[in-house]
Amino acid sequence: MASERDVRARLQRAGQEHLLRFCAELAPGPRAALLAELEPLEPEALREHCRSAAAACARPPGPPPGLATRLRPLPPERVGSASRSDPETRRLWEEEGFHQIALNKVAVLLLAGGQGTRLGVTYPKGMYQVGLPSQKTLYQLQAERIRRVEQLAGERHGTRCTVPWYIMTSEFTLGPTAEFFKENDFFHLDPNNVIMFEQRMLPAVTFDGRAILERKDKVAMAPDGNGGLYRALADHRILEDMERRGVEFVHVYCVDNILVRLADPVFIGFCVLRGADCGAKVVEKAYPEEPVGVVCLVDGVPQVVEYSEISPEIAQLRAPDGGLLYNAGNICNHFFTRGFLQMVTREFEPLLKPHVAVKKVPYVDEEGNPVKPLKPNGIKMEKFVFDVFQFAKNFVAFEVLREEEFSPLKNADSADRDNPSTTRRALLAQHYRWALQAGAHFLDAHGAQLTELPRVWRCTCEAGRSSPRSSWTRTGPGRCSPDSLPDLPTRGPQH
Numbered sequence: 003m004a005s006e007r008d009v010r011a012r013l014q015r016a017g018q019e020h021l022l023r024f025c026a027e028l029a030p031g032p033r034a035a036l037l038a039e040l041e042p043l044e045p046e047a048l049r050e051h052c053r054s055a056a057a058a059c060a061r062p063p064g065p066p067p068g069l070a071t072r073l074r075p076l077p078p079e080r081v082g083s084a085s086r087s088d089p090e091t092r093r094l095w096e097e098e099g100f101h102q103i104a105l106n107k108v109a110v111l112l113l114a115g116g117q118g119t120r121l122g123v124t125y126p127k128g129m130y131q132v133g134l135p136s137q138k139t140l141y142q143l144q145a146e147r148i149r150r151v152e153q154l155a156g157e158r159h160g161t162r163c164t165v166p167w168y169i170m171t172s173e174f175t176l177g178p179t180a181e182f183f184k185e186n187d188f189f190h191l192d193p194n195n196v197i198m199f200e201q202r203m204l205p206a207v208t209f210d211g212r213a214i215l216e217r218k219d220k221v222a223m224a225p226d227g228n229g230g231l232y233r234a235l236a237d238h239r240i241l242e243d244m245e246r247r248g249v250e251f252v253h254v255y256c257v258d259n260i261l262v263r264l265a266d267p268v269f270i271g272f273c274v275l276r277g278a279d280c281g282a283k284v285v286e287k288a289y290p291e292e293p294v295g296v297v298c299l300v301d302g303v304p305q306v307v308e309y310s311e312i313s314p315e316i317a318q319l320r321a322p323d324g325g326l327l328y329n330a331g332n333i334c335n336h337f338f339t340r341g342f343l344q345m346v347t348r349e350f351e352p353l354l355k356p357h358v359a360v361k362k363v364p365y366v367d368e369e370g371n372p373v374k375p376l377k378p379n380g381i382k383m384e385k386f387v388f389d390v391f392q393f394a395k396n397f398v399a400f401e402v403l404r405e406e407e408f409s410p411l412k413n414a415d416s417a418d419r420d421n422p423s424t425t426r427r428a429l430l431a432q433h434y435r436w437a438l439q440a441g442a443h444f445l446d447a448h449g450a451q452l453t454e455l456p457r458v459w460r461c462t463c464e465a466g467r468s469s470p471r472s473s474w475t476r477t478g479p480g481r482c483s484p485d486s487l488p489d490l491p492t493r494g495p496q497h
């Protein structure tokens with residue numbers, strides 16, 4: 003371990019010596035912890051990080067000038083659609099996807115390093131349960147979907163399939179996530195196929211470029227954004243692990259979408275058959291201000307313009323058909339070939355520009371008293387996972403139906419949208435539709451069979467178009483009582 007003198011000399015080179023100003027008064031334990039936290043910070047990188055954070059913050063907020071003239075919607079030839087394609091095409095994509103899964107060439111990679119600030123929990127979001135009758139957490143739902151896709155691919159191809167689950171965590175989420183998986187026996191997955199690794203942390207910085215001390219013995223650190231993935235892949239030699247296992251295609255997704263289809267064979271098959279090195283699932287944006295990035299062209303190159311960086315004027319622009327001009331909402335479900343990830347980690351990662359988030363960062367004042375700021379006082383710098391789209395040789399987008407694939411848990415129930423209640427209902431509604439499609443009957447509170455599907459829980463037909471009846475008229479042996487689906491309508495038809 004480095005001595006205080008060494009660490010001090012390195013901090014001097016970075017212009018950040020103030021981080022040791024309480025060091026002399028610390029007990030040996032906290033002092034060692036502080037030195038250990040500071041030791042890995044490279045002086046030049048730290049200096050540059052603090053300088054660029056302050057410089058980025060000094061620029062006027064909002065989108066870069068002239069962005070509007072540089073944007074175009076994605077051209078139709080780059081976009082596939084789950085809902086608008088004919089059933090035969092969809093079947094071919096799905097078949098290809100299952101084939102690749104059966105060859106053990108597909109992995110899923112979860113981005114789970116975030117702090118869940120908007121949701122207001124202190125533990126990893128994946129451990130959250132939204133109040134389902136089964137009390138399953140997001141992690142459990144995802145684990146079960148992995149097992150199911152392995153099983154389906156295995157049945158089709160008569161093989162034993164493995165879809166390895168890579169989980170990127172952070173200093174905040176690694177410990178509790180690892181513990182939670184152990185306590186739950188890895189949800190019956192083979193622990194060898196669940197690979198957790200940690201992304202890096204970066205210091206939060208004041209507006210004048212000084213790293214912030216959160217306590218006398220602790221620097222205010224934050225994960226380096228979901229685009230920290232690429233450095234973390236290199237740090238932990240994850241691509242080498244994938245190569246050893248024969249993984250060629252990776253489905254990357256973020257933790258909070260309760261409807262996420264892990265290793266979705268249709269998406270995988272579409273991307274593989276199109277020869278894509280990089281792909282993104284999108285849904286039609288629900289309203290102009292919806293907090294989702296838009297997938298579009300910037301200067302002719304596919305990119306995502308994040309919701310925090312698009313102006314309301316651009317977000318509201320309309321296409322000739324009356325829909326939003328920029329309506330391809332990013333749902334943080336990405337497809338990458340391993341080869342593409344290799345190129346990114348080797349060549350392109352340093353070119354990714356960090357994005358600035360101005361936040362309230364707790365700190366200690368000059369006397370060492372803890373302060374909880376009421377106004378934003380610090381800058382966190384984050385890279386974004388989708389910023390690599392610009393380097394793709396063949397980028398494709400894949401449009402899917404929101405009701406089938408996107409219901410994110412972002413907020414507490416005090417918010418109107420994207421909260422535990424909306425996500426719970428979205429999942430129950432999906433399971434309800436699936437039960438119907440499998441031939442189940444639903445009964446009302448008096449045991450009478452419900453004969454019509456209430457409009458709000460419309461199912462989707464095989465081609466994926468919204469259709470109130472396509473599966474409802476089927477009959478079969480299953481009988482479910484709506485009592486087991488507490489958020490679903492239990493009264494009669496509403497057509």
Ligand SMILES: CC(=O)N[C@H]1[C@@H](OP(=O)(O)O)O[C@H](CO)[C@@H](O)[C@@H]1O
Nearest residue numbers: 228293294295332333334386387410
């Ligand atoms: C950097 C990044 O990946 N941002 C994503 C991600 O944003 P959040 O800030 O995590 O809500 O998820 C959104 C979908 O839930 C997506 O629209 C957006 O573009």
